[in-house]
Amino acid sequence: MSDHDVVIVGAGPVGLLLACLLAQEGIDVVVCERRLDVDDRSRAIGIHPPGLQTLDAVGLGERARAQGLQLDGGEVLCDGRTLASLDFPPARRVLILPQDRTDALLRGRLAELSGDALRRGHTVRGIRPDDDRVHLTVAVDDASGPDMVSAQRELTASVVVAADGVRSGIRDSLGIGWRARAGTARYLMIDVPDASGGARAQLHCAPGGLVESFPLPGGRRRWVALDGREERDRSAPAAEMFRDAIRARTGITPDIPDGERPVAFRARQHLAARTVQGRVILLGDAAHEVSPIGGQGMNLGWSDALRVASAIDRMLRGGRADLRGIEGRTRRAASAAQRRSRFYMSMGRPSHGLPLHARNAVIRVLGLAPLRGSAAGLITMRGI
Missing domain, CATH: 3.50.50.60 (FAD/NAD(P)-binding domain)
Structure with missing residues (x-):
């Protein structure tokens, strides 16, 4: 026994x-x-639809929905231009908590x-x-x-x-x-106060590397950026350096308070x-x-x-x-x-010239009306 x-x-x-x-x-x-x-x-x-179903199975779905923020879609951009815009149907929305x-x-x-x-x-x-x-x-x-x-x-x-x-x-x-x-890279991440509101994500597949921006509940926002520094530099950069890197890639200057430092992590x-x-x-x-x-x-x-x-x-x-x-x-x-995940990471690697144009063309095709629903389903873990 x-x-x-x-x-x-x-x-x-x-x-x-x-x-x-x-x-x-x-x-x-x-x-x-x-x-x-x-x-x-x-x-x-991010709690995807399959994850929300598991929370429903233990009686927590409604509590999570009450505390979280429903992400209704997002945009993929490069150099300030929108390459694709995806909307999640109500049943496939991602809950941010x-x-x-x-x-x-x-x-x-x-x-x-x-x-x-x-x-x-x-x-x-x-x-x-x-x-x-x-x-x-x-x-x-x-x-x-x-x-x-x-x-x-x-x-x-x-x-x-x-x-x-x-x-x-x-x-x-x-x-x-x-x-x-396959699939590894270094990133920097920080959660900061944000008064802009909204319920959409932005993915900047910039020539200099990926920048992600997600709204969080309670008037906050998460910024994630590919870490383009030398491999030997493992320390977290200061707020000013992180702001400058995001501005150089996206043209946006995020409101990151002085004294804050992003978290450095390696995706494997x-x-x-x-x-x-x-x-x-x-x-x-x-x-x-x-x-x-x-x-x-x-x-x-x-x-x-x-x-x-x-x-x-x-x-x-x-x-x-x-x-x-x-x-x-x-x-x-x-x-x-x-x-x-390996595909998502490849879309966010630094790219220039013909490889950049080819990547942007792929993203634009995925954002076309006939494929938009399938692309949204892939992002929200349909079929897994």
Whole structure:
């Protein structure tokens, strides 16, 4: 007999969503999260239609809609000229909601369903799968007193789900390969106050490189720009330097307060060699890293979670331990999302002369009336 039906490692949005799906079916689930504090970074902001369906499945869709901003479309521009303009139909609109708010909704819902499911300060140090259960060695940190106290204990579960991110310790412990896929670049990002309003995004595929501008709830705006500095310069530039780079590419001077610094990050793409090993399942970023350009990663993980929850429920009710049936669908969806992200990234690379004219021609064709609906569907993750 196992201590729990399911142990999820990692309390990011994907791990929390899966926990909610399982808990509402009466499955005994706990979530081990190494952090004692709450991650208040805005991070992922786009909830695509498939992602919103998963939030509906755990009773959070309306709460998310009430807090978020509905993105009704956007423009692709180059040198101040509009190359394409896309409108999302009401059923395919992207909901803009910073990840810290999404996480808070998921934590609140999990607490409603199972008050003690989330275990903070629980770091998984080891994993040992058996035929009928999985053994986990967990370090437990207690920060309630004046000094942090750490103890070690063992948990067992019928199924373990590793939702512990791109640097997954569970994946490494099991010796599962982590294969690089095409699509990598460096970007800079900042969220700042913005009084312009509106519910449309702007993508500037400028000769000097991509600049993205997204409205955020609460009168804020996110700016993302391809980092054109030398590889050796890893520091975040000052506000003035970031403003100058955006102005040079777009002709727009964003209102970035002095003293603010954008966050520098590298977009990469990877796919795990396998996502199921016995009674252990890799989920979300532990299974596949998708470039954030395109905003598909979190939503893809949520779609995976729906399939995983259904498979686990069937296994626990029927006593079957074979979970491999979900692996092929997970890998195919991840590969499709990575191909789309690679295409989006290619449209934002620096370009001049004939390559620039050719790229702009492709964007214009995608914005023509006969293809506009298909292009909008690709952007909003139709078919994934």
